[in-house]
Amino acid sequence: xxxxxxxxxxxxxxxxxxxxxxxxxxxxxxxxxxxxxxxxxxxxxxxxxxxxxxxxxxxxxxxxxxxxxxxxxxxxxxxxxxxxxxxxxxxxxxxxxxxxxxxxxxxxxxxxxxxxxxxxxxxxxxxxxxxxxxxxxxxxxxxxxxxxxxxxxxxxxxxxxxxxxxxxxxxxxxxxxxxxxxxxxxxxxxxxxxxxxxxxxx
Amino acid sequence: xxxxxxxxxxxxxxxxxxxxxxxxxxxxxxxxxxxxxxxxxxxxxxxxxxxxxxxxxxxxxxxxxxxxxxxxxxxxxxxxxxxxxxxxxxxxxxxxxxxxxxxxxxxxxxxxxxxxxxxxxxxxxxxxxxxxxxxxxxxxxxxxxxxxxxxxxxxxxxxxxxxxxxxxxxxxxxxxxxxx
Numbered sequence: 001x002x003x004x005x006x007x008x009x010x011x012x013x014x015x016x017x018x019x020x021x022x023x024x025x026x027x028x029x030x031x032x033x034x035x036x037x038x039x040x041x042x043x044x045x046x047x048x049x050x051x052x053x054x055x056x057x058x059x060x061x062x063x064x065x066x067x068x069x070x071x072x073x074x075x076x077x078x079x080x081x082x083x084x085x086x087x088x089x090x091x092x093x094x095x096x097x098x099x100x101x102x103x104x105x106x107x108x109x110x111x112x113x114x115x116x117x118x119x120x121x122x123x124x125x126x127x128x129x130x131x132x133x134x135x136x137x138x139x140x141x142x143x144x145x146x147x148x149x150x151x152x153x154x155x156x157x158x159x160x161x162x163x164x165x166x167x168x169x170x171x172x173x174x175x176x177x178x179x180x181x182x183x184x185x186x187x188x189x190x191x192x193x194x195x196x197x198x199x200x201x202x
Numbered sequence: 203x204x205x206x207x208x209x210x211x212x213x214x215x216x217x218x219x220x221x222x223x224x225x226x227x228x229x230x231x232x233x234x235x236x237x238x239x240x241x242x243x244x245x246x247x248x249x250x251x252x253x254x255x256x257x258x259x260x261x262x263x264x265x266x267x268x269x270x271x272x273x274x275x276x277x278x279x280x281x282x283x284x285x286x287x288x289x290x291x292x293x294x295x296x297x298x299x300x301x302x303x304x305x306x307x308x309x310x311x312x313x314x315x316x317x318x319x320x321x322x323x324x325x326x327x328x329x330x331x332x333x334x335x336x337x338x339x340x341x342x343x344x345x346x347x348x349x350x351x352x353x354x355x356x357x358x359x360x361x362x363x364x365x366x367x368x369x370x371x372x373x374x375x376x377x378x379x380x381x382x
Binding site: 018020021022023025027028030106109113126127130138 | 261263265267268270271272274275278279282283285286332336349353357358361365
């Protein structure tokens with residue numbers, strides 16, 4: 001065998017060394033989404049006393065309080081009252097408003113940060129992708145509730161999200177991210193507005 | 203059933219330094235596994251603090267909802283690196299013992315036996331350390347850069363050495379079978 005043939009053989013033999021098992025990561029719930037699921041499943045099971053306890057002692061309520069300035073007035077008190085009254089539809093609506101607000105605030109923040117001209121193309125795309133992941137984590141929880149009330153809003157958010165994800169993954173200018181992010185924020189703002197108790201007279 | 207005319211193989215023990223290397227590797231695997239459990243909280247806290255001290259490396263943005271996912275993934279991989287070290291060090295210790303025994307017994311020529319045993323020992327003992335190195339690098343260099351460093355410093359050279367030695371040994375054993 002020639003030396004070059006032997007070298008090729010060795011390289012072919014060593015090729016598997018370029019692949020290593022480094023484990024897999026499956027994103028998990030954070031404390032807010034976990035608490036949301038606790039409340040939601042308790043409500044679905046008709047255990048409103050359990051749901052109320054999860055709400056009163058859980059991080060979701062603490063987060064609602066911390067973000068009170070950017071949430072519709074009375075959202076927390078209304079949710080607490082709905083749980084105490086055993087009103088499942090109202091609980092779902094208020095939780096939907098809360099998570100829509102979380103997603104909207106993230107979309108606004110993402111829009112601002114991806115507009116920073118001092119950041120490189122890759123850095124802006126990476127920031128956009130991370131924000132989109134966080135937005136979807138929250139919006140995904142209430143998309144069904146949104147679609148039940150207003151399927152156009154649900155479709156609009158999904159389309160804008162897909163468009164933004166395309167910009168974040170692709171080679172196109174990350175400046176393109178801003179428009180769909182702004183659309184997500186705008187559509188969710190309208191949803192929150194139209195679902196607030198004051199507008200509904202509840 | 204082995205034919206009566208065939209001479210039974212007389213198994214030969216590999217050199218003592220090779221066996222010592224394998225045993226020490228397995229001891230490290232067990233000590234590493236036990237330490238992971240004993241110091242899980244301290245290790246996680248250390249890694250998290252080291253990552254928080256280097257926000258640019260990990261792309262942390264100061265937004266809890268975004269950063270927690272990044273930190274969580276890095277901590278899961280940090281833990282996975284320690285687990286994979288434990289697993290590979292145990293496994294490669296046994297691979298060294300088994301394969302160098304085969305080489306010591308069946309590779310009759312010292313010209314091939316010595317390099318095969320050396321490659322198996324060095325490659326087998328070094329490869330698992332790549333996982334330990336990767337875990338240690340994650341908080342300082344991030345997931346991908348840490349992985350690249352561990353790959354080029356440890357996984358590719360040591361893993362490659364082991365693979366070359368195993369193919370070489372497989373070829374020798376096949377050749378021996380052919381001649382018999």
